[in-house]
Amino acid sequence: MKTRSLGAAIAQGKCPQCREGNIFPTSLYSYQKLTVVNHHCDKCGANFNPEPDFYMGAMFVSYAFSVALVVTVLVALNVLMERPPFWMYVAVIVGTNVLLLPLLLRxxxxxxxxxxxxxxxxPKTTSKK
Structure with a gap:
């Protein structure tokens, strides 16, 4: 069996221990159960919730994503347009944040x-269950 690379496992939302089981019960691009994480890996049994409120720290990562998105949008608008009006900044930033919210959270x-x-x-943990 071919092993999945680290980048592919992260991109597909797979278990860090076996890189085969899903972290989320629904698709990465699904709006249903957006923030629900499986308790255990269905392939190797790894615990995805090591302590209560473990994922509260993910807010810092989400904040960094949002800041990077805002800076990117501001730079793109300034490069593409000579003097964009203020409402355009607000509309584009709010729109991109709403569209990318599921991906940012996941x-x-x-x-x-x-x-x-x-x-x-x-790789040996995939045979356990």
Missing amino acids: YSKILYLYGVGKLKYS
């Missing part, structure tokens, strides 16, 4: 679990 939790969660990759 990936902030994924990156937080990979970075702070104490799950390390072990």
Whole structure:
């Protein structure tokens, strides 16, 4: 069986320990159950909730994503237009944040679990259940 790379596992929202099980019960692009995380990996049994309110720290990652998005939009508007009106800044920033909200929330939790969660990759764990 071919192993999934770290980047592919993060992009697809897979378990940090086995890189096969799903972190979320629904698709990454689903608006249903947007913030619900599985309690355990369905392939290796890894615990995705090591302590109560573990994912509260993911707010910092989400904040960093939002700041990066705002800065990118501001720079893009200034490069593409000579003097955009203030309402255009507000409309584009609010619109992009609303459109990308599911991805920002999901990936902030994924990156937080990979970075702070104490799950390390072990290809032998996929046979456990």
